[in-house]
Amino acid sequence: MLRFYKFSFLFTLFCLGLAVWYGWASTGSVGGTLSLLWIVVVLAVLEISLSFDNAVVNASVLKDMDDVWQRRFLTWGIAFAVFGMRIVFPLAIVAIAAGLGPIETINLSLNDPAEYERLVSSAHVGIAGFGGAFLAMVGLKFFFDADKEVHWIRKVEEFLAKFAALPAAEIALLLLALWGISTLLPDEEALTFLIAGILGLVTFIAVEGINALLELHEEKQKLAGAAVRSGLGGFLYLNVLDASFSFDGVIGAFALSNNMVVIALGLSIGAMFVRSMTIHLVKKGTLAQYQFLENGAFWAIIVLGAIMLLSAKIHIPETITGLIGAILIGLSLWWSVRHNRRHGVSSSPAVPIE
Numbered sequence: 001m002l003r004f005y006k007f008s009f010l011f012t013l014f015c016l017g018l019a020v021w022y023g024w025a026s027t028g029s030v031g032g033t034l035s036l037l038w039i040v041v042v043l044a045v046l047e048i049s050l051s052f053d054n055a056v057v058n059a060s061v062l063k064d065m066d067d068v069w070q071r072r073f074l075t076w077g078i079a080f081a082v083f084g085m086r087i088v089f090p091l092a093i094v095a096i097a098a099g100l101g102p103i104e105t106i107n108l109s110l111n112d113p114a115e116y117e118r119l120v121s122s123a124h125v126g127i128a129g130f131g132g133a134f135l136a137m138v139g140l141k142f143f144f145d146a147d148k149e150v151h152w153i154r155k156v157e158e159f160l161a162k163f164a165a166l167p168a169a170e171i172a173l174l175l176l177a178l179w180g181i182s183t184l185l186p187d188e189e190a191l192t193f194l195i196a197g198i199l200g201l202v203t204f205i206a207v208e209g210i211n212a213l214l215e216l217h218e219e220k221q222k223l224a225g226a227a228v229r230s231g232l233g234g235f236l237y238l239n240v241l242d243a244s245f246s247f248d249g250v251i252g253a254f255a256l257s258n259n260m261v262v263i264a265l266g267l268s269i270g271a272m273f274v275r276s277m278t279i280h281l282v283k284k285g286t287l288a289q290y291q292f293l294e295n296g297a298f299w300a301i302i303v304l305g306a307i308m309l310l311s312a313k314i315h316i317p318e319t320i321t322g323l324i325g326a327i328l329i330g331l332s333l334w335w336s337v338r339h340n341r342r343h344g345v346s347s348s349p350a351v352p353i354e
Contacts, residue, residue: 047270056297117258132308133200139302140170296332300325
């Protein structure tokens with residue numbers, strides 16, 4: 001097991017070392033340094049505990065990719081997750097909201113963290129629309145699938161699978177949800193929410209389209225007798241998916257600290273462990289061994305997407321979101337274990353929830 005998490009532990013030690021150095025440089029006291037270090041640790045633990053559904057869904061995509069792209073997801077992908085989402089993304093929000101340049105934005109984050117937090121939080125409606133729409137589409141696409149064979153909550157999942165024959169049924173459902181929530185918002189926020197939600201939907205369609213084109217290209221190469229090692233489409237999809245999962249974490253982190261450096265260090269540790277968990281799940285074949293686990297994770301994603309969309313109007317604590325996801329994944333895992341005990345891990349028919 002240690003081999004899957006070796007790099008994550010080394011990365012954690014590096015980040016904690018940076019936290020100690022930054023804490024001492026900025027506070028000049030042992031107490032201040034320890035306080036800052038504690039916040040980094042808490043942020044990391046929260047990110048890890050709330051992101052298991054992310055790891056399971058990542059694993060469902062990564063298992064179809066070859067070893068080269070799996071390693072690239074762990075190495076190149078972490079640069080995007082850490083530098084892009086935990087550092088550049090909040091800075092970009094502030095730069096756009098305040099009309100500042102990159103240098104002024106960095107100075108604001110370091111010298112006036114309260115104003116920096118206010119500007120990031122003010123973009124929550126747009127973030128909720130974009131991230132919620134993308135995640136909702138990820139979850140709905142999994143269940144709106146006529147070829148889906150494993151059903152956990154059988155009656156509901158079979159009912160949704162029947163609608164797969166209706167073109168773009170999941171898109172229509174999402175657009176209705178976006179419109180319904182927008183009616184609860186003030187006019188200006190409603191427009192922002194709708195535009196962001198539509199952009200989230202378009203991003204999902206674009207990523208799916210790129211993936212489909214790459215797969216078509218690979219099929220042509222296979223027919224021509226060329227060796228094909230797939231992965232680019234899945235790599236792009238996974239990074240956009242991870243970014244959507246990160247939105248709430250970045251915003252929610254301000255409940256513990258408004259210091260950009262502290263937030264980046266804590267969330268980056270969590271992001272690294274999520275990637276290690278993903279590789280662990282893939283290499284151990286956990287999704288095949290616990291066949292309802294994937295279903296539980298995608299239900300958790302639908303719930304997370306719905307909560308993100310609703311958060312444009314109602315504040316829902318990140319703890320509640322994480323707890324609901326953990327319960328769904330825990331139930332699907334328990335149901336899988338029960339199935340394995342009754343029928344073995346082989347290809348026996350599943351025993352879904354009635």
